Amino acid sequence: MDRQIQKRFWTRKRIVYLSIGLLVALLILYGLASVSGGSALRLEVERLTISDVTEGPFQEFIPVSGTVTPLKTFYLDAVQGGRVAEVLAEQGAMLKVGDPILRLENMDLRLDIMYREAQLYEQINNLRNTRIAMEQRKLQLKADLLEVDRMINESQRQYAVAVTLREKGLASANEFDRAKEEYDYWTNKRVLTIETQRQDSVLRSQQVEQLEASVERMNANLEFVRKRLEDLVLRAPIAGQLTALSAEVGESKGFGQRLGQIDVLDGFKLQADVDEYYVARINAGQPAMATMAGTTCSLAVSKVYPEITGGKFRVDLVFAGRLPADLRRGQTLQIRLVLGDLDRAVLLPRGGFYNATGGRWVYVVKAGGSEAFKREIELGRQNTEVYEVLKGLKPGDRVITSSYETFSQYEKIILK
Known part of the structure; x- marks a missing residue:
């Protein structure tokens, strides 16, 4: 007898459909939750x-950090190169105008001075010898002229005698002509001697002038070189504090090399670096403010440096009123640099x-x-x-x- 097979409710197909439906429902619920969240x-x-x-x-402003620096600073550079022979002032010392700071030694410069002195003395000797020769030549020409005048007088007498004898028929034509030629020769010789003396005097005078000018130039050059020798001693050009000195005994320094600086301590200013974005909006005279120990100080931009380095440019600011107490070089203050009106x-x-x-x-x-x-x-x-x-x-x-x-x-x- 055949047995009836009962049909199952949870077939594989139904399970697949149900799973898909549940997954879709979960996705919808998750989306709604996401939107709500x-x-x-x-x-x-x-x-x-x-x-x-x-x-x-x-009021629009930008904050910048400013460093306190002296109002006036004089940098010391080597006017002449050389080796540091002696340090005469210590860093931090208060100096007066003309006080020695250090001394350099330059043997090449000293040898140059000795060579120039020798040239100068040689030229001075040449000038002296030329003047002596000129005087001797002048005396010689005077003696020559005196001799010519004597010969003129003698030939003139002989010529006068020859003329008288010729008129009386007592002298031959040859004797007469020889007397006349002798007289004419010495007369012309006198003119030539005077002209020679004049030209020689002019040439000698020009030579002396040239030698004098040469000696004067060499003397001026020597004085200049001696001044360079004096520059080997570095002296304070202004009164102030020697705040930096970079020199040790035995160290070589080249021409123009920075040796130190002197600060005048009768006033201070602030230096600040500003972003280049504001370069067109910062000008001299622009106001600013800084706070120190709870006190607000008024400032003004005194100088805008045109160079841009590392995306920043530098400005100097001066105090518009009384300086704050206990202000020190190198101190940092926070500054409000005003960019617009209130x-x-x-x-x-x-x-x-x-x-x-x-x-x-x-x-x-x-x-x-x-x-x-x-x-x-x-x-x-x-x-x-x-x-x-x-x-x-x-x-x-x-x-x-x-x-x-x-x-x-x-x-x-x-x-x-």
Whole structure:
């Protein structure tokens, strides 16, 4: 007898379909949960910083660190190269004008002076010998002229006798001509002697002038070299404190090498490095402020250095009023460098929110303080304390200003 086979309810096909259905349902539930979680998040108020939006005076400034330096500094460079022979002043010493600081030794310079002195003395001897020769030549020419005049007188007498004898027919034509020629010769010789004396005197005078000029130049050059020898002793050009000295006995120093510096301690200034982003906005005369021991000091930019190094440029600032007490060289002060005039604006305190939003939106706390929602805003200028609000917030609004790093993806924050 055939037995009836009972049909099973949980067939393999039904199990597969049911499993697929359950998986789809779970995915749907997970998606709904994700959407619900992404739109709102519960946070404890104690974990957040909530700040009020206000309206008040606003001034744009940037914070920089300034180093106290003397108002006047004179750098000491080697005017002449040489080896350090003696250090005559210690670092930190108070100096007067002309006080010796150190002495250099330069044998090449000393040998050069000796060589130039020898040349000068040789040229002086040449000048003296030329003058002696000139005087001797002058005396010789005078003697020659005296001899010529004597011969002229004698030949003139002989010629006069020859003329008389010729007229009487007692002298031959040959004797007459010889007497005349002798007279003419010495007469012409006198003219030539005088001209020779004149030209020789001119040439000798020019030679003496050239030698005198040469001696004068050599003497000036020698004085210049001797001045270089004096420059081997480094002296204080101004009165002040020797705050730096880089020289040890036996050390070689080249021409122009920095040896030290002297600071004039009758005033101080601040030097600060500013980001190159602000180079077009910093000018001489611009105001600034610094705080020292609880006292605010007024400053003014006195000089803007044009060189940019490492993305920064340097400025000098001077105190506008009385110098603070106990100000020391090398001390560091925090400076507020003012970039704009004081005016009124809607202000939002600075906070960590800016790193996540870039100032494009914030969480604004709803009235009652139980919820906060995203709101788009626009920020303008800033300083170390507040941002200037251009759009999206009004005085009285309350904003979460702490960091949004862990919850910036949520649209709403539920405050507990």
